[in-house]
Amino acid sequence: MSGGSPASFLKLARQxxxxxxxxxxWQYAWHRYMHLNRFLYRHVHSWHHHLxxxxxxxxxxxxxxxxxxxxxxxxxxxxxxxxxxxxxxxxFFSLCTVKGVDDHCGLWLPGNVFHLCFWNxxxxxxxxxxxxxxRFNFSQPFFVTWDKVFGTHMPYVLEERPTGGLxxxxxxxxxxxxxxxxxxxx
Numbered sequence: 001m002s003g004g005s006p007a008s009f010l011k012l013a014r015q016x017x018x019x020x021x022x023x024x025x026w027q028y029a030w031h032r033y034m035h036l037n038r039f040l041y042r043h044v045h046s047w048h049h050h051l052x053x054x055x056x057x058x059x060x061x062x063x064x065x066x067x068x069x070x071x072x073x074x075x076x077x078x079x080x081x082x083x084x085x086x087x088x089x090x091x092f093f094s095l096c097t098v099k100g101v102d103d104h105c106g107l108w109l110p111g112n113v114f115h116l117c118f119w120n121x122x123x124x125x126x127x128x129x130x131x132x133x134x135r136f137n138f139s140q141p142f143f144v145t146w147d148k149v150f151g152t153h154m155p156y157v158l159e160e161r162p163t164g165g166l167x168x169x170x171x172x173x174x175x176x177x178x179x180x181x182x183x184x185x186x
Contacts, residue, residue, distance in 0.1 A: 012088060019082035019092055020142045026074040028146035032138040034066070051104075051129060059100035099141045108158060108166050119144045123168035127156045133170050 034045035044063040051058040079089050102114050103125040115121045128137035136154035139147045147153035155171045
């Protein structure tokens with residue numbers, strides 16, 4: 001298999017898809033658990049939620065333990081499970097970082113390739129950072145699959161602000177309960 005053959009691009013696409021699926025599952029599980037576990041939320045994950053209105057650099061604003069658990073260990077697991085080369089992983093993890101920054105930038109930019117390719121985007125994650133949405137939309141960084149599977153998906157609508165720009169508004173305000181499993185999917 002030569003470096004530029006269609007078979008090598010197909011192999012790379014499979015590796016990226018596997019890494020995306022593994023990283024999404026890992027980060028969903030731990031992100032949600034950090035919201036459910038009072039100790040972990042109060043002492044670890046709440047650092048990230050000091051950002052009620054996300055901004056780009058806030059994507060990486062978290063407790064060192066959370067960075068190690070979600071990003072480093074999750075990334076290592078995705079790397080090993082996918083079988084990608086170190087060179088391919090440079091591009092994959094660069095994509096993950098840029099995607100995370102975009103998800104937290106708070107801007108819905110026309111023609112943004114991430115908004116065209118992924119439902120898990122700036123607006124989706126913005127809902128999670130809103131006070132009413134903090135028990136929903138845990139999925140990151142690529143797909144919304146796990147939120148839909150486990151009933152933590154909260155749809156939204158983009159509305160124009162009177163002062164200009166757009167805002168993401170949750171479509172349904174569900175009563176906040178201590179048990180996230182009690183919520184229903186949309």
